[in-house]
Amino acid sequence: MIPPAAAAAFVEQAGWGHAAILPLAGDASLRRYFRVVDGARRAVLMDAPPPQEDPRPFIAIARHLAGEGFAAPAILASNLNEGLVLIEDFGDERLKEYLEAQPQDEAAVYSRAVELLADLHSRPAADLPAYDRAVYQREAGLLTEWYCPAVGLTVDEAAYVAAWDAVLPLVERSARSPVTVLRDYHAENIMLIDRPEARGLGLLDFQDALAGHPAYDLVSLLQDARRDVPPEIEAAMLAHYRAVAKPPADFDAAYAILGAQRNAKIIGIFTRLWKRDGKPRYLSFLPRMWGLLERDLAHPALGPVADWFAANIPADKRHDALEGFAPA
The missing domain is CATH 3.30.200.20 (Phosphorylase Kinase; domain 1)
Structure with missing residues (x-):
């Protein structure tokens, strides 16, 4: 440094x-x-x-x-x-460390973060490229490109693409209009700052923003790759977003689809960070990511993708399959 x-x-x-x-x-x-x-x-x-x-x-x-x-x-x-x-400089008080020290504030702070998203989603999107089918597929493909070879699997990549093509149209139909999607909105990129007019939340790491579906950043926040968000908090915050933002009725299905897409992508990215970039510490997050992905795959809207995972990635090749490579 x-x-x-x-x-x-x-x-x-x-x-x-x-x-x-x-x-x-x-x-x-x-x-x-x-x-x-x-x-x-x-x-x-x-x-x-x-x-x-x-x-x-x-x-x-x-x-x-x-x-x-x-x-x-x-x-x-x-x-x-x-x-x-x-x-x-927004200082040093990230949401992640604050909640480690003040877990009793979890619901209150996450409520503010959800309200910020609802506010952002009520405004026209920034002038950004579209978060479209091609991007979703390219990102989801990181799992078959990096993770599957790392655990010694040869999988049906054409069927993987087809499975995503079968479920992504619901996401494309459900958004009323594109919103600014920050794409990395989670507890390590949200700062607690003395700015009441901004809900006391400072935003970081948004350089990859695109114009897309409002569920994506909610997934980033509530299915956090780096900290465990209790399922009851996730459910309460989804309900809070629905109450504040009034999204379409199929929002929960879009949330599950984008959750699965994001979690598959992150499994691929974290594997790539180990294999290509020499950063094995990211492997320690993979059990959490698999748990989140499997929860999302249980949603009925993800049937074709869930079937592909069942046919191509057995249970012993998930979760901690790369555990031996992660640093102690």
């Missing part, structure tokens, strides 16, 4: 010439983050090195969200050639 060579000159030009640049965090991509400290002032330096990373989508969506009254980090300065962006 050494700052990039251009960082010192960049923060100086931005008016932070005497600041310290301290390691903060990385994520599953090549992006890295540093805290910039100048006396009482704090900011965050995003290092999104080109050509692999492009910070322009993050900047565009941050400005769109801020313009709609949501708490996305203010963009303080940017150098797109170097992939450097100086952004507002």
Whole structure:
């Protein structure tokens, strides 16, 4: 976590010439983050090195969200050639760690997060590419591309595509109109901040946003890859969303389909992070992801996809099949 060579000159030009640049965090991509400290002032330096990373989508969506009254980090300065962006610092209190310390607040805080989504979904979508059938299929295909070979399975990939083609039309029909889908709306990307007008919730990691179905971000929140959301909280928050947003009657079916699609995708991504990127720690999340996926597959709307899993991935090749590769 050494700052990039251009960082010192960049923060100086931005008016932070005497600041310290301290390691903060990385994520599953090549992006890295540093805290910039100048006396009482704090900011965050995003290092999104080109050509692999492009910070322009993050900047565009941050400005769109801020313009709609949501708490996305203010963009303080940017150098797109170097992939450097100086952004507002939302502090260190992520929803995940807050709930670990204050579990009694789970329902109240998740209610606020659900209401934020309902508010976002009541507004026109940002100018974004569509989250369409081609994207859904490409993402779901990460499971057959990465996970199945890792556990020694040769599966019927054509039938897998056909199974998804059989269930995705319900999702396509059920959305009244596309909404801004942040795509990674979960407890590690939601900050608790002192901004009552934004429900006290700061948004991060939305650079991959698309225009799609409102159920997707609700799945991201309530079927979290990195923390266990109690089933009773998930059910209560689904009911809360229905009460606030008044979605169509088939919303629960769309939620299950997109839950299965997202969870299959994440199983593939986490396997790829191990196999391709040398990050085995993500394998420890796979038992949770399989549990969530199997819950979604039990919904009647997912019959063809559930049948494919039953025929192609036996029980002993799920859950902890890669456990021996995960770090202790």
